[in-house]
Amino acid sequence: MGALKKMTIWVLSFAxxxxxxxxxxxVLRENQTLGKLPALSEKYQNEIASYKEKAxxxxxxxxxxxxxxxxxxxxxxxxxxxxDYVTVNISEIAIPFEQPEESQFEVLDxxxxxxxxxxxxxxxxxxxxxxxKNKYGGFEKYFFAYIKAVDKDGxxxxxxxxxxxxxxxxxxxxxxxxxxIEGSIGNLKYFVDFEKIVFISKEDYEKNK
Numbered sequence: 001m002g003a004l005k006k007m008t009i010w011v012l013s014f015a016x017x018x019x020x021x022x023x024x025x026x027v028l029r030e031n032q033t034l035g036k037l038p039a040l041s042e043k044y045q046n047e048i049a050s051y052k053e054k055a056x057x058x059x060x061x062x063x064x065x066x067x068x069x070x071x072x073x074x075x076x077x078x079x080x081x082x083x084d085y086v087t088v089n090i091s092e093i094a095i096p097f098e099q100p101e102e103s104q105f106e107v108l109d110x111x112x113x114x115x116x117x118x119x120x121x122x123x124x125x126x127x128x129x130x131x132x133k134n135k136y137g138g139f140e141k142y143f144f145a146y147i148k149a150v151d152k153d154g155x156x157x158x159x160x161x162x163x164x165x166x167x168x169x170x171x172x173x174x175x176x177x178x179x180x181i182e183g184s185i186g187n188l189k190y191f192v193d194f195e196k197i198v199f200i201s202k203e204d205y206e207k208n209k
Contacts (some may be wrong), residue, residue: 011066022134028040028109029192031192031193033095033096033194034090034112034120034191035089035090036085036089037082037090037115037188037191038081038188038189038192039122039189040060040078040081040091041082041115041117041118041187041189041191041197042192042207044074044075044078044081044117045078045118045187045189046189047078048071048074048075048078048117051067051070051071051074051085052067052069052071055068055071077145079117082115082116083114083115086114086115087160090112091157092111092112092113092114093112094110095110095111095122095196095197096110096112096195096196096201097110097124097196097197097198098197099198099199103129104128104132105126105127105129105143105179106127107122107124107126107199108124108125108127108178109124109125110123110126113182114190115188118186119184119186119188120186122147122182122184122185122197123180123182123184124145124163124180124181125179125181126145126178126179127176127178127179128143128173128174128175128176128178130170130175131173131175132151132173132174139173140171141171141172142165143164143171143179143181144162144164144202145162145163145164145181145183145199146162146163146167146200146201146202146204147161147162147163147183147199148185148197148198148200148208149185149191149195149197150194150196150197151193151195152193152195157190157194158185158186158187158188158190158191159187159209160200160204160205160208160209161184161186162183162205163182163183163196164182165180166181166182185197
């Protein structure tokens with residue numbers, strides 16, 4: 001690792017330590033996989049919502065302006081702190097997952113790619129088990145997988161979402177092909193008790209999205 005990269009990581013670590021230390025241990029619960037990321041998301045989302053509501057309800061223009069300024073500054077701080085936390089602590093970590101045996105594909109891996117105030121970005125690789133055809137008999141041009149986040153009791157966290165092959169990875173999707181897929185899932189503030197990602201059917205996704 002180069003000296004510049006080491007220095008950058010050290011600076012980010014120190015800055016993040018100051019922010020996390022100021023938040024209070026009671027607020028920043030830690031998840032076994034995602035660390036303090038969900039708690040940071042919850043903290044900042046709550047603060048941002050509070051400043052926004054105070055600005056909206058205030059009858060004093062100076063106070064409303066001050067709350068609006070805090071609202072904007074907190075959004076900027078949240079983006080920086082969460083990005084730094086991912087970079088320093090959990091960049092590209094392996095994410096636990098579960099898939100049904102009857103699936104048309106096998107999930108080979110799943111990693112955290114990044115995060116924002118409300119969502120975490122996931123990247124995965126799947127291996128196609130059988131040729132994927134459309135209703136007209138031709139090969140599918142795009143690949144979609146449907147997922148949800150759950151806690152240790154199987155309760156759904158946030159909303160189900162879609163991972164896809166993207167425009168740059170068009171089919172045909174034939175048996176044995178390995179396909180990279182990406183997607184993001186939220187709301188991150190509910191993921192303090194996150195256990196794993198579960199792959200679900202399109203039907204389940206449509207019912208609960």
